[in-house]
Amino acid sequence: MQLNTIKAAEGSRKTKMRVGRGMGCGKGKTCGLGHKGQRARAGGYHKVGFEGGQMPLQRRLPKFGFTSRKSLVRAEVRLTELNQMEATVIDLAALLAENVIDCSIKTAKVIFSGELKRAVTLKGILATKGAKAAIEAAGGKVEA
Numbered sequence: 001m002q003l004n005t006i007k008a009a010e011g012s013r014k015t016k017m018r019v020g021r022g023m024g025c026g027k028g029k030t031c032g033l034g035h036k037g038q039r040a041r042a043g044g045y046h047k048v049g050f051e052g053g054q055m056p057l058q059r060r061l062p063k064f065g066f067t068s069r070k071s072l073v074r075a076e077v078r079l080t081e082l083n084q085m086e087a088t089v090i091d092l093a094a095l096l097a098e099n100v101i102d103c104s105i106k107t108a109k110v111i112f113s114g115e116l117k118r119a120v121t122l123k124g125i126l127a128t129k130g131a132k133a134a135i136e137a138a139g140g141k142v143e144a
Helices: 079-084 092-097 129-137
Strands: 074-078 107-111 121-123 141-143
Touching: 074 079, 079 107, 079 129, 092 107, 107 129, 129 141
Parallel strands: 074 107, 121 141
Antiparallel strands: none
16 A cells, blocks of 8 residues: 555545536525525624524523532531530531531531530531631630
């Protein structure tokens, strides 16, 4: 086999249709574009989603919001929820055991909402500045 003898496989390449060459070619006169109208003209075409002036589908339907995928595995725990728990050392397993979070949660963060009336120790759970101050004021501590 020589480089100058290589050819494409039979039937793999269709020959280009020559339009506008009379009735005999099958694509004469209008060249397959039909009669008049926007699509028959050179350069004239509408944008994606255009429906001839009718309100397009993507604008007729209502917008809907955004749900962060992080929110599916991250939970916020309030200080009042920590008050109602029986455990003093609080980690993800303790929160799960007391049904404060569900089993899909991977990380939790304590937020400053309500007040804490007893000493608790947080292990492996994040806390906001205000929540950390409230826990330490109640005699507890936050461990990383």
